Amino acid sequence: MAALLAAIGYEHWIIHVLLALPILAMPVILFAPARAARYIAFVVALMEMVLGIGLWWAFDPTRSGMQFVTDVTWMSRFGIGYRVGIDGLSLLLVLLSVIMLPLVVWGSWRGIDQKQRGFYALIMALNTGMLGVFVATDLFLFYMFWEMLLIPMYFMIGIWGSANRIYAATKFVIYTFVGSFMMLVAIIWMVAVVGKATGQYSFAYDNLLDHANLLRPWGGWLFTAFALAFAVKVPLFPFHTWLPDAHTEAPTAGSVDLAVILLKMGTYGFLRFAIPFFPMFALSKTTGMVIATLSVIGIVYAALVAMVQPDLKRLIAYSSVSHLGFVMLGIWGSTVESVQGAIMVMVSHGLSTGALFFMIGMLYERRHTRKIADYGGLARVTPLLATAFVITAFSSIGLPGLNGFVGEFLVLLGSFGRYPWLVAIAATVVVFSAAYMLWSTQRVFFNRLTNPLNEGIGDLNLRELAVIGPLIAAMIWVGLYPAPLLRRTEGAARHYVEMVTPALPPAALPDPGAQP
Amino acid sequence: MLLGPSLALSAVLFVLGVAGVLIRRNAIVVFMCVELMLNAVNLTFIALAQLHGVSGQIMVFFVMTVAAAEAAVGLAIILAIFRHTQSVDLTHINLLRG
Amino acid sequence: MASNVTVTTVIFYVFAVWAVGSALLCITRSNALASALWLVSTMFALAAIFVILQAQFIAAIQVLVYAGAVMVLFLFVIMLLNLEDVPHDWKRWPAWVVGVGLAAVLGTTLVTLHSYTPARLAREVSTMPSPVDPRLVFPEGNALAVATATQGAVGSVAQPLFQGYLIPFEVTSVLLLAAVVGAVVLAKKKL
């Protein structure tokens, strides 16, 4: 398979095609007849997935540096270039967004009835934005994609959302934008400083990385600028209130994209930009403790709050905050195991939360309500949906044997050395997450069917099964056999940890296995 | 040469002009005070023109034309406002509220 | 020479007091017409001072244009609107206090200007690294006296006016045109 891909020069054109295809499809979808929009979008999405899956084999896990690299100067005067590349950190996220695209398009087949062309065009734009963020190795390009995908998301929530969607959409955009405009200042400042010192201005990631020591005097506020932008996206504890609103108001496709990929941009940003550029400041004793504590607060707090949510989507939104807290804890654990765990949580959270949002979307399409109280005893009426929901619920709370456990276990195990007490507290979330998930599952599926409205709703049809099926299969596969995923991210994780360890203060517990 | 005293005189006249503008309620009187301030400035030009050449006086010449134009247009505006509000009292005219 | 200087100084002070007095009265009169006339008297005093400062042509223009035309316009408008006499036309205390306070502050600032003698100005300009050649900005001696001597009072003004400052001269004519059109449009009831 790898040989076949190499034969067609796969690694040279794949990223450009992945980025360009959805953009080119947009006008076609916009000017196609309304009925055909869905089908075109689905075909394009399938093509994108088929092409994208090739990355899995074309990626060479042994090399730890960037692969599929392209470097074309764009605005030479400022040193901005169209520089893209994928390495261990971004490979899985790119694959996730590529695989999610056809599922999202197919998932919202029935749910979106008005302005379909606009909707599917926006999905395409959103997908390019997302892919762009993960593949860009030029800071300007990264920032451009980073801001670009706010627009489609805003319209998706704003137009196709439910009750107070305008509030949620505006809050989402302003929150993210306020967070990230400081980042732009920081990027330009960095390029200026490095440019003046080396005489050659360039936004390239490697160039800035090699001269990161020049930035040490301003390391403090530069890191804070980056951290603020990414913390809002993660969302880290105090900056998370936009997520529940955005999720409750977004249509299914919007919610899925938001949960599966948009949230990962924050943590990816930390791993790729914020920490490697300013390791001295980012991993200092105080910053490390502050961020680790915030993420642990986020984990436990969000789980507790999720327990009492009346609205299903809001509950899953808070559970996302809790899962992303794990990723942040993993990143700051700064051991190969915890970073690999962080990436695994990103992937498995995408799978399980994506599936959960799809199913809630299907329930919403049937009963047009997200309140848990309106449901009850659906297991008798929709056995398939109930089974799928239970499996996904257990994967989301980290039942060993399913995908949730792999990530969470590695994060906690890896970070235990650096933050033993915080990890112990974070581990209590195992109980709370079980509490909120089981309690809500019980109130929706496993008690008496009292509400007559619930009698008539039909079980999953073939289309819906085709959306949920692969996700559940992926969950079980990742849960039982995550080795290939781990092998692909090990190189990048090791490279990241080696780059960052010199800046690390001594850990609480010595290196495991050091004893005789 | 009398440079010092004339500059002092123009300063006094200018201050009186400013005070007049700030204190008086009647729009036309405010205009007159502006004219007074302009005359004070003319005096300064003339005083220094003795020393630095005739361009000072030419400036006075231009100041006068501008003053004339300004007076004409200003009074026309006051006329228009008066027709509208039957009063020239500045404190009553606040249609341009923010 | 000393006596001649003191005589003009005395005359200068007479006119100065006259000007300040009439200006003060112009501000404080509650009747608009009275303050207009007091302003005219200030202008006459100033015209006289212009003459003392060897700006005879400008003095004539002052009387002709300023006192004559502009103030007449004012009087005309006051008559047209026949404003009745408004007792203590001053504003309530906050504006009044601010006005006087501001005037005082301005006064003190201008007094400090007194210390800016031309010599100090010349010295400062010459020491400061400015692109302009200080001698051009502050020519010595009373260049004005030499010019009036050679070209006469009006010539000394007319020659630079129509040569050096020709463009501004033409621009003022455009300005006056605009003012006329503006005034007509604003004041006329319906076009």
Next chain:
Amino acid sequence: MVQLVWLAVAFPLFGAVANALLAIRRPAAKTAVSIIGVGVLAGAFVVAVGVFNALVHDPRPSVPVVLWHWMPVSERLSIDFAFRVDHLSAIMLLVITGVGGLIHLFSVGYMRSDPGYARYFAYLNLFIVFMLVLVLGASLPVSFIGWEGVGLCSYLLIGFWYEIDANSDAGKKAFLANRIGDFGVLVAMFLLWWHLGTLDFVGITMRAGAVFPIGSSAALLIALALFLGCTGKSAQIPLYVWLPDAMAGPTPVSALIHAATMVTAGVFLVVRTASVFALAPVSLEVVAVVGALTAFVAASIGLRQYDIKKVLAYSTVSQLGYMFLGVGTGAFASGIFHLITHAFFKALLFLGAGSVIHALHHAFHHAHSDADAQDMRNMGGLRRWMPWTFSLMLVATLAISGVPPFSGFFSKDEILGAAFARGTQHPIYLVCWALALGAALMTAFYMARLLAMTFLGRFRGGDKAAEYLHDAPWTMTGPLVVLGLLSVLGGVINLPHFVGGTGWLERWLAPVTETARMTMTPLPEVEGASALLLISLAVAAAAVGLIGGWWVTSRATILTPAQSPEEHGFWRAVYHKYYVDELYQKVFVNPTVWLSRRVLWQTVDAFLVDRLGVGGTARLAEGLGWLGSRLQNGQVAFYVTMFAVGAVLILRTLVR
């Protein structure tokens, strides 16, 4: 042959998947489901027997079976999905597949009329899969898959009849209690890995001695964390509240999960990681004390329960206490021995109770009486209609009370002996011994009471229902008979020396617990005279309990639940399980819910962060905007003043 052990797991897995598909596609195909369900278990049992005798002839103490690389993270952490068959797991394999198989057979009869028949068997097979993974796991994470997997299955099976809220609540409660325990196991895993660098059981046993000095606090912390997990899973003192409620599930489930297999996982884990416990003697004392206390308290609650399954549930909690006491004293083999014998007679008791309930349910259904089929006060005199069930339950009662020839006597006596022997070195164990003896007395009492209320006297369920009473079909009574035999002959496995036995189980488990026993001070041998005294004391306790229970119950007038007066005084507290459930609800559950709703959500999230933080900045911007607009108030004079002020200020700065 040992390498084929994965087959034992593959069969039930195939069964679970097949039954699940049947449940979704054709739930009515009951015969197919039962053939798959029971057949798969039979297959697993055959593999288990094969593995067992292969191991007997295999010189190696334990045989690793690596299936695939599960989590190859880095060179210092690479977890394989591997099994390790050693003497302990071989025995457990036999018990699980054996007793499990019998219970599957029993369920065919018991659940025949239930619409969710296929779904039931899918869950039951899945449970066996996870239980086997737990027992066979080579490293802690792999066992952890089984550990939480059985928790999942018990959640699904307890809440099997999810239509009734109480059942799904009980399921949820069971899972949450287990999860609290799992938190302990997780923390223990992290500590173990960071201290020893390995999570393999063999690796742990080897490295523990080298890394931890005897009595080291790290070892104590790990041991206590592990024990927290065990209390969660095996329903010991702090976290036992879920087991009685778990009776909401079908009776065979109670038999399988809450008597024979899952609840014993805790004891299994302690024995598996015995080397860590041994390095922290304090932890073993904690285990013993908690075990003895649980035995005593649970037995006391059992005295006053009227629901037949609740009595048996508290009896299980009590017997588990015994096992932990046995392990706590360092006599790991006798702990496991009691585990095995308990699996036999407790499964028999539960299945017996199951057939009684099944018969009564059937009778009350036909008699259209809505009496509770599980309340002993509606039973009585069933001896006439259900002779087989009565005789087998009698055998089980004698076994559990510890009457000599039966298996219960041998296992329970060994534990009492070990406790007494260890007591000579540490007085705390004497207290445990006394508590255990008291528990034995009470066990005999409530078992006799149960037997008397159910089978003796006259039938209190109304004459109309009486005609429909009959003994259970052979598919249900067959397993009972087999279990009865095992209860009787169970003692043979580990006959003590004074009876001429060779203590086979002791020697069989020697290699497993060898390192642990090395590090601990050996158990002093209790010589002739006092040994005899001990045994006679135990037998006396059993006899007194049995006769007392029978005498008191047959004397008392037992009224049907409708007429019986409200309990009062001390017995009221006992009946209401010392109000422990209500205590937990008030102290832990309600405050957490209140905290998360009132404080965390509405105050912190909605108000502080959202309204103040986000809304605050919005209002701040709005305020600045309003201020700006105040400047445009239309007053020309105001503008001029501002203009003048600006000019003057500039002038002052320039002129200075």
